[in-house]
Amino acid sequence: MSLQKQQILNKEIDSFDFQSGGEASSDLKNILRKLGVPSKIVRKTAIITYELEMNVVIHSLGGEITALISEDELEIRVDDSGPGIEDLDKAFTAGFSTASDEIREMGFGAGMGLVNVKRYADQIDVKSSKDAGTHVKVIINLAN
Amino acid sequence: MTVKELVDQFDLEVIAGPDLQKEIDGAYIGDLLSNVMARAEKGNLWLTVQGHQNVVAVALLVELSAVILVEDFDYEENAIQKACQKGVNLLKTGKKSYDLACSFYESNI
Numbered sequence: 001m002s003l004q005k006q007q008i009l010n011k012e013i014d015s016f017d018f019q020s021g022g023e024a025s026s027d028l029k030n031i032l033r034k035l036g037v038p039s040k041i042v043r044k045t046a047i048i049t050y051e052l053e054m055n056v057v058i059h060s061l062g063g064e065i066t067a068l069i070s071e072d073e074l075e076i077r078v079d080d081s082g083p084g085i086e087d088l089d090k091a092f093t094a095g096f097s098t099a100s101d102e103i104r105e106m107g108f109g110a111g112m113g114l115v116n117v118k119r120y121a122d123q124i125d126v127k128s129s130k131d132a133g134t135h136v137k138v139i140i141n142l143a144n
Numbered sequence: 145m146t147v148k149e150l151v152d153q154f155d156l157e158v159i160a161g162p163d164l165q166k167e168i169d170g171a172y173i174g175d176l177l178s179n180v181m182a183r184a185e186k187g188n189l190w191l192t193v194q195g196h197q198n199v200v201a202v203a204l205l206v207e208l209s210a211v212i213l214v215e216d217f218d219y220e221e222n223a224i225q226k227a228c229q230k231g232v233n234l235l236k237t238g239k240k241s242y243d244l245a246c247s248f249y250e251s252n253i
Contacts, residue, residue: 019222022201029205046205047181054177054198107194112178119182 005068013056021057025049051113052078074140085128160227160234195219
């Protein structure tokens with residue numbers, strides 16, 4: 001069995017680009033479908049990547065999303081260039097958000113983004129600092 | 145029931161109708177996008193007051209049959225353009241979500 005991971009997506013995400021926001025998730029969904037990944041896993045992945053992608057759009061100065069696949073797992077990496085998350089524990093608390101009123105009026109900033117990511121991911125690792133931005137790595141198991 | 149049949153039966157306004165033959169399977173009501181992403185299901189109608197472009201991204205990802213903007217809220221122009229490009233149906237009505245949902249329920253949607 002090969003554990004070598006193959007990159008299937010790498011896309012830049014621009015800050016405050018609500019026009020394209022969600023497109024990386026949509027692209028990944030289509031790629032996974034073509035690869036024959038079960039629909040339940042495709043759905044999980046779509047929820048995770050949409051939340052992470054919109055976090056970059058709403059909160060960051062811009063970043064990128066990368067997806068890698070092996071026989072056993074799907075790895076999603078979302079890296080942005082700042083400004084970083086001040087309190088990671090708070091960021092994982094349901095209902096906590098630093099989004100502006102304007103963003104909340106659009107139906108974002110409910111404080112459920114990272115909570116949903118954690119719920120559907122099999123593994124999640126978030127590193128964030130003011131200088132180095134936020135780096136999220138999510139693993140979704142493909143093998144049962 | 146298809147979106148076209150729904151539009152005719154409930155007198156809904158079609159703002160973007162690139163795929164009105166889509167089959168409807170249930171409905172979801174909500175205005176928080178994270179909840180819609182996590183809870184709505186494929187084929188659902190989505191009743192909401194959000195009419196901006198990212199609504200189209202969510203509808204596409206969840207594979208919803210149509211978005212129904214209630215209480216006479218309006219879609220943003222770029223949302224309508226994106227919906228036409230991506231094949232997402234956008235409908236609207238002056239009714240409240242609750243009233244519309246009740247009439248859907250009575251029709252076994």
